[in-house]
Amino acid sequence: MTLQEVCCQRIQELCDERNISMNKLSILCGMTQSTLSNITSGRSKNPTVSTIKKICDGMDITLAEFFDYEPFNELDQEIK
Template identity: 50%
Template structure:
């Protein structure tokens, strides 16, 4: 799995776990919905650490918790 796909799936997984929409997460994280949509739908080739930080902040989790998922095992850098 690619890094951007793993990030996308992790965001969707966390939204489902917290019973929130992407729109709600963007508000909680203080980022635009278009930025979040670009990350989730693969339009953003390299989501920044800062964007992931804001997502984590909005969810009330630490970045280590974001990346603590089997999704981030056996990653590739192919698009």
């Protein structure tokens, strides 16, 4: 699994836990629905930390809470 895939999975999981639609999340985090859709569908291959921070702010969680997710720990090292 790639970093981008894990980020998408994490966003989806957090939305499901909170019963938040992608449309509602886009409003909460102040980004367009198309931008959020590009991230969660995989069309945006490398979301920036500042974009992830906006999503976290919209969900009222910290970056640490976002990345405190076991699949992030299972990613292969990208630079060897």
